[in-house]
Amino acid sequence: MKLTLGEICRLAGGDLEGDPDLPISGVGKIEEAREGELTFIANPKYLKYLGRTKASAVIVPRDAPPAPSHSLIRSDNPYFVFMKALILFNPPEALYGRGIHPAAIVGQNAKLGKDLSIGPHAVIGDGCSIGDGTVLGAGVFIGNGSSVGRECILHPHVSIREKVIIGDRVIIHNGAVIGSDGFGFVPEEGVYHKIPQVGTVVIEDDVEIGANVTIDRATLGETRIKKGAKLDNLIQVAHNCSVGEHTVIAAQTGMAGSTTIGNHVRIAGQAGFAGHMSVGDGAVVAAQAGVVKDVPPGEMVSGYPARPHREELRREAAGARMPEMLREIRALKKRLDELEERMRKSGC
Amino acid sequence: MKLTLGEICRLAGGDLEGDPDLPISGVGKIEEAREGELTFIANPKYLKYLGRTKASAVIVPRDAPPAPSHSLIRSDNPYFVFMKALILFNPPEALYGRGIHPAAIVGQNAKLGKDLSIGPHAVIGDGCSIGDGTVLGAGVFIGNGSSVGRECILHPHVSIREKVIIGDRVIIHNGAVIGSDGFGFVPEEGVYHKIPQVGTVVIEDDVEIGANVTIDRATLGETRIKKGAKLDNLIQVAHNCSVGEHTVIAAQTGMAGSTTIGNHVRIAGQAGFAGHMSVGDGAVVAAQAGVVKDVPPGEMVSGYPARPHREELRREAAGARMPEMLREIRALKKRLDELEERMRKSGC
């Protein structure tokens, strides 16, 4: 596939500075792109690598200096333009065949939309609803009474339990489990008794959920993942949690019951949240942080127990000086001993 | 569905203080319950919210003050009574159809009990035994020679490997894997050679196992989860571990090989255990703790490396004072400098 740089610029955005007729054969990372390819520089500090790339054209920030050696596309968000170009050269393929595979099983009173792709051994329970253009991979399980919106992709082996509600354009990767029972028990005479988990899970539009993620249904009410949130692999969301709009959560993070994460929050990998926490809009949580107190909007926290990141860095730095502090305390003691001795001798 | 408060009290327990004929239409959390519903207060410090709830009746601790505005049910364990009421209003439904689905596959010499529910694409290996009333969801896999007891529920996509033994009334959530090979290798000339994992896994009665949990089979002997233990989602139990009776473990906790957890232990999320650890009965392990030494019975540990929680709190508090300590050491130095200077001048 070949496109001219002018066509790419028109379809992907940005302002062209160079040859609109330049033929482009593909896209690549700056260190791997070959002649005839398009690459990008999102961070101005990498502009120094411009001279070294073999790529013929480069997407750069709007204020980048001119580069006589390359055709440029200028943009406020070079990575966004690059993403669009990447799609041009890799148009979405139908991963899984169209139609309903004869080895799929569809329950009673299920409402099936148009243009579906339902793979072999998929199971759609009684009373389910599946929206137009949705793809259910091989072996996907949809429990009784659940609904999946339009143009979703549920990859093979996804489990959606009963009475779960999934919006439009949701992507769920292999092995994820949505709607398993919340972890709720009452101790009575040394034995734990299961509390029925009669709530549900709601996944709003444009959410993406990674492989082998687990999202538990609520005890009462709902667990909710809001519009545009993106969850990486192996994340645990406990019963009655809520994850805000356009919030991104990296892999292996876990949150205990009834925790509420705000909108536009960014959470790094392996972070943990105690139950009933509240994390404000725009907050940032560092990797492996252990959040046991509410996080105000816009705050960045790190460490265990998680505290404002600046404070954590100060502690970190002070921690490095502890051996020195021990030495200094010892030296002070010695000087005091000597002073006291001298005063005793001099009879002061 | 409607029940009178008197009927609920008779079926769920507790002592009624109020109108036995009060019709109750459902149950809810204190802040969400509506008029005509029943709620509960387990912790006396929330009794102040009693005035605000819209619920018509409230389950309270035995020593709660009288509340003229509401009918009360008094109990030593209000949450337990609430759980029973929740079950009354949400009687367990058959999630998955009864009988053996024609698209299930049953191996040779399998012993199948009565009243089974075996979903589509479930696979039961040769020589397996499945007890009366057990439910195997869609796509559940049971390896050759494994046995599952009575009245178990294995949700869709659960994998039970070969020769695993599962007791009665065990619940296993979607995607959990029981009996995968332990992680055992012998290094020889820079290459790791796999040690065959010829042991097994035993899951005792009344255990619940969360979604996408992994429990490895023993190298020799067995990995064992004892009666009534409850494991949350995404937990790792390595080969030859043992988890005690009525022990609860929160999500994403992991234990390395041959670790033994006692009875009635409580472990919070994302905790980790080195291999060959021993954790005594009734111990408590905080979230994200890293256990690298044995934990005595009844001890609460936290931090990395995990230590008695009080000691960890003292360290935490001292850590907060490190910048202050640095300042104080500097001040002491200055005062000593001055003293020494004065003594030098005064000729002492």
Add this chain to the structure above:
Amino acid sequence: MKLTLGEICRLAGGDLEGDPDLPISGVGKIEEAREGELTFIANPKYLKYLGRTKASAVIVPRDAPPAPSHSLIRSDNPYFVFMKALILFNPPEALYGRGIHPAAIVGQNAKLGKDLSIGPHAVIGDGCSIGDGTVLGAGVFIGNGSSVGRECILHPHVSIREKVIIGDRVIIHNGAVIGSDGFGFVPEEGVYHKIPQVGTVVIEDDVEIGANVTIDRATLGETRIKKGAKLDNLIQVAHNCSVGEHTVIAAQTGMAGSTTIGNHVRIAGQAGFAGHMSVGDGAVVAAQAGVVKDVPPGEMVSGYPARPHREELRREAAGARMPEMLREIRALKKRLDELEERMRKSGC
């Protein structure tokens, strides 16, 4: 099954010191082995237990003292000899039936090798290639255009996504997902836009991958797990990572995008790696470590943020002395106060 000690020694290696005709009925751990069985001592400090074992023969390090009570096999690597003996007594069984199960589904233009075992409900996509002697358990999914080498074992419910390349003798445990989309988004006006993940995953020969592991495909290029690497359960490998040859990684470890782990690295459980990290050959990473800086070859790191293990231990030790430091600073202050007072009084 019975073998003589002489036969075992000939087949498993080591030098015999004792009765070659001794009949051996099985193998066991030192504390569990019974009369007539063979056990081993790998670590010289456990030689003291030799007197207590009921086993009739023991594999010991070459320099162990003679033991008149037992027949011995001497070896430079007793555990390796034991592993070989374990295989002799537990020859690999065909876990899953031979042939292609009629309920498996094979796509168009798939190239299938000889002597396959393909379980019920396995799905092999269009254009796949499966090498001779490979086993695909029940419900295994292989996406379009992927290839799996010879003599692999993919346990039930493994998901291999499209265009993934898997070498020979690879073992993948239940529920693992290979080739899910990398976690890549471009923020633009407060919304995250998905970056198509058009790269792949390459798993080289002799790799073992644990249950419910997730390995994401690259954005561009490849994610690669090199020859002989062993990954435990529930591990996350993000897009564009590379794991070196004969590297072992314990359960629940996670690495963010584009991180490169060298050869012969050992990583303990629940460790985390930030993106774009580089870990040198032969490095060791402790459990729960949070790696946010490159690790040089051969270095052992621990803690969060991960630092050289010796430094971490020094900090740990100093941390334990903080309450004492606080007390000492207070004592020094008091002594200074007194000195200053005395000098003031004595008019120095």
